[in-house]
Amino acid sequence: MMIRRLLTAAFAVACLAAAAPEPSGPKADQAAFQAYFFDKFPDVKHEDFGNGPYAVNAKMRKQWQEIMEFPPYDFALDEGKTAWETPFANGHHYADCFDNGGIGIRQTYPRFDAKTGQIVTLDGAINACRVQNGEKPLAYQTGMMASITAFMAESSRGKPFAIEIPNDPRALAAYEKGKEFFYSRKGQLGFACASCHVTGAGQRLRGDILAPALGILAAMPIYRSDWGSMGTTDRRFISCSSQTRALPYPAQDESYRDVEYFLAYMSNGIPITGPGTRP
Amino acid sequence: MPTIRMKAISSGDTTEVQALVQHPMDSGFVKDASGALIPAHHIETVIFEHNGKTVFTALWGPAVSKDPYLKFSFKGAAKGDTLSATWIDNMGKSDTGTGKIA
Amino acid sequence: MSLENPASKEATRRTALRLLAALGLYGIAMPARAADAPGWPDKAFKAKSQDDVLAALYGGKLEMSDKVSIETPEIAENGAVVPVSVSSKLTGVTSISILVPENPFALAASYKLSDASLPMVACRLKMAKTTKVIAIVEAGGKLYGASSDVKVTLGGCGG
Numbered sequence: 422m423m424i425r426r427l428l429t430a431a432f433a434v435a436c437l438a439a440a441a442p443e444p445s446g447p448k449a450d451q452a453a454f455q456a457y458f459f460d461k462f463p464d465v466k467h468e469d470f471g472n473g474p475y476a477v478n479a480k481m482r483k484q485w486q487e488i489m490e491f492p493p494y495d496f497a498l499d500e501g502k503t504a505w506e507t508p509f510a511n512g513h514h515y516a517d518c519f520d521n522g523g524i525g526i527r528q529t530y531p532r533f534d535a536k537t538g539q540i541v542t543l544d545g546a547i548n549a550c551r552v553q554n555g556e557k558p559l560a561y562q563t564g565m566m567a568s569i570t571a572f573m574a575e576s577s578r579g580k581p582f583a584i585e586i587p588n589d590p591r592a593l594a595a596y597e598k599g600k601e602f603f604y605s606r607k608g609q610l611g612f613a614c615a616s617c618h619v620t621g622a623g624q625r626l627r628g629d630i631l632a633p634a635l636g637i638l639a640a641m642p643i644y645r646s647d648w649g650s651m652g653t654t655d656r657r658f659i660s661c662s663s664q665t666r667a668l669p670y671p672a673q674d675e676s677y678r679d680v681e682y683f684l685a686y687m688s689n690g691i692p693i694t695g696p697g698t699r700p
Numbered sequence: 701m702p703t704i705r706m707k708a709i710s711s712g713d714t715t716e717v718q719a720l721v722q723h724p725m726d727s728g729f730v731k732d733a734s735g736a737l738i739p740a741h742h743i744e745t746v747i748f749e750h751n752g753k754t755v756f757t758a759l760w761g762p763a764v765s766k767d768p769y770l771k772f773s774f775k776g777a778a779k780g781d782t783l784s785a786t787w788i789d790n791m792g793k794s795d796t797g798t799g800k801i802a
Numbered sequence: 803m804s805l806e807n808p809a810s811k812e813a814t815r816r817t818a819l820r821l822l823a824a825l826g827l828y829g830i831a832m833p834a835r836a837a838d839a840p841g842w843p844d845k846a847f848k849a850k851s852q853d854d855v856l857a858a859l860y861g862g863k864l865e866m867s868d869k870v871s872i873e874t875p876e877i878a879e880n881g882a883v884v885p886v887s888v889s890s891k892l893t894g895v896t897s898i899s900i901l902v903p904e905n906p907f908a909l910a911a912s913y914k915l916s917d918a919s920l921p922m923v924a925c926r927l928k929m930a931k932t933t934k935v936i937a938i939v940e941a942g943g944k945l946y947g948a949s950s951d952v953k954v955t956l957g958g959c960g961g
Contacts, residue, residue, distance in 0.1 A: 474879075484875045487885040488926070491707065491720045493767045499701060628877070628955030646880035649724075649766040700879035714920065727928065729906060744839040755916050761847040763902055763910035763928045765883045771924035774916065792836030 447586050447596055447686060454687045458635040462623060468581075471639030471694035473632035477623040481630055485698065494571055494644040494696045497651045501572030504565060509554045515569065518550035527570075527577035528693050529584065531682045533592035540595045540678040543570055544653055561672035562659065567642040567651035574641065574695035582639065582693070584686040599683030602676050603634075608667025614680070629700060636688045638681065640697025647700060654681055704746075706799030708783050715777045715801050717748065717756075719770045721787060727762035743768065746787045750777050777801055846909050852901055852936065855909045859899060860945055864938060867892075867946035872900075872937040874950045878929060881954040887924040888937040890946070895921035897940040904933035929954050 459467060465476045475482040505523070508514055516522035520529075530543040541549070547569055548558040559566045586592050603614045617626065618634035625631070642653045652660075655672035658680070662669035670676050703722040708715050721743065728740025746758040755774045777783070781801045788794040838844050846858035856864060873887040888898050898921070899912040910927045921939065929935075929952055936949045 480876060481879050484879050484885055487887075487924075488769075488883065490771070491718045491769055493720070493769075493883075495705065495720055496701070496722045496767070503701070628879075646765075646883035649882065744842040750918075753916070753918075755918050757841070757914035758925075759842055759847075759912040759914065761907060761909055761911065763905050763907065765926040765928055769924075769926045771887075771922075772913070773920035773922060774918040775920070776918045788839035790836065790838060 447593070450600065451687055451689060455635060455690070457619070458622070458633050462633065467690070468692050470633060470636030470688070470691050472697075473637060473640060473699065474630035476636075477633065478630045481700075488698050492644065492696075492698055493646075494642075494651060494698060497568040497571045497642075497644065498575055498696065500565070501568035501570070504569055505572050509551070509556050511554050513554050515547065515550055518546070518553065523573055524576045525580060527573045527695070528580045528582050531584065531678060531685055533585070533587055533589065533595065533682075535587070535589060538591040539675070540599075540682045542654070542673065542678055542681055543573060544655065545673055545678070561653060562656035563648075563650055563652055567653050567656075570642050570653060571651065571696035574693060577693045578695070579692045581690045582636075582685055582688045584682070584689055586686060595679045596683055596686065598676070599679035599681070602680040603683055608662070608665055610666045612665040612667070614661075634684065634687070636691035636694075638684050639688060639691050640694045640699070642695060643697045643699045645699045651696075702797040703795045704785050704787060704797035706783060706785060706797065708777075708799050708801040710777060710779050710781075710801050713775045714773055715775070715781075715783075716773045717771065717783060717799075719746070719748075719785060721746070721768050721770075723766070723768060723787070723789065725760075725762065725764055725766045725768060729762070741789065741791055743787045743789045746770070746785055748772075748783060748785045750774070750781060750783050755783075843912065846912065847907060849908060850906075852903055852908050855899075855901060856938070856945070859909070859912060860897075860938075860940055862940075862943070862945045864945045864947045866948065867939075868948075870937055870939045870946050870948040872935060872948045872950050874935050874952045876951075877953045877955065881929045881931070883926050884929050884952060884954075885924065885926050886935060887922070888939070888948075889922035890939045890941070892921060892939060892941040892946060895919070895939055895941045897938075898923050899938045899940075900925070900927065901936040901938065902927060902929055902933050903936065904931050905929065 462477055469476040475485040505515055520526050527543055531540045534541045544561055544566055551558055586596050606613045617631045618637060621631045622633040623631065638654055642651050644651050655677060658677045659669040659672065705720055707718045723743050724741055726738050726741040730738050732738050740762055742762045743760050747754055748756040756772050758770055779801055782798055783801060784796060784798045786794060786796040843859060846855050849855045849858050869891045871889050874884060878884045886900060888900065895915055897912065897914055900910045901908045902910045911925055913923050932953045934949045934951055936947055939946045
């Protein structure tokens, strides 16, 4: 009789424990995401994840260190600095549009904008600043947009990603859409971003080493040897969509902004390494 | 904006120079989006001078990478000295830049 | 209605070009080209083989030597930008050249050293495919060499 009561009690406790909900939502996702990569690459220092393939392959890292002795994005940085210091026709500057004069804030983008209910990337914020001040928006992906974001990134070098998801169902929805985009298979090859950057992270895809998704945007914008020029997050997303035989979206499309939000939030704590160089 | 920038660091009698040049270095073998060959447009010579004397000369062909980099070392210069570099390309364009030895 | 014979059309074209060339008017059909930079060894840069490059640049025989070292990555992260370093323990080095035999033109770069120069150079080169990279150091009128291999593959992202 005693044993039966004990067993019943034990069973009840077990049921309660099983019924207790697993923590869910972005914070839990982030912990699981980071734990996955920290476990998969135990020899990589956590703060090194912003260096993509160079964090997970020693021979690639050596080439990268040689190129970083005098990085090819130096010209873009200079161009960005000059643009930053040049006033608009109305006398205002980019600095007037941003917290802290735009210095040391890159790691807080993308942000959720409560007014529009949309995710705003740094690139989007730069163009919003221009339009507000009577200037034409810059083309995305490369050129002056990459130079200005390079300048802003450089001022945040070493600062850990600090993305916020405010207590607003629209922000959470954008995060969830970004997460879904990241994990869903697309296009003729049926690749998801996760196929290469989670499952395949650290492995070779022909000549390339696949970067882990953790910290993957920390080095933006980048000078890619493949392009022989600078490229922003948009440029990389669009070219990756094409290369995986999926239909690319236009720059700053909601899908791309949402997945950038998701990826940046997943990388909270990983220091900014931009502007960067890549193969 | 200068197309050639230099970082020169002196250590004792030796100065290590790193230069980065902004140049397309088109090899002449690459086609553009319409299938037409992009004509060769690359730097041919870069001459580095210190105190009016040529200390190093680079002779480059189309196989040198875009936005070319160079590192070399020489003796006989001191902190505060000026180094100058002039490049000339196959289309007759040229530019000069200077750097202070740190 | 007769169809034009492409062969005879081509023959006519060639005759016309020969005539133009003979009249020195061929230059008008070509875009104007600047003269090469002074001192640029154009024969060496247009040579296809290692031997032709050496003959054009130096005219001596190459002896492989452990007094020359060349450093390249084993697998290039991108064939468009491959870091290459050359250094030497020899004294009196007057020139360093770097050859990439699998490229369309074998000579990639050549450097003229002054008597103030240290015998070393580093640069970034384009390599069309997997290749040997050969460093040639001229010292005391003789040529010394070293080589290393670089694997160049297609990028995985299909770009």
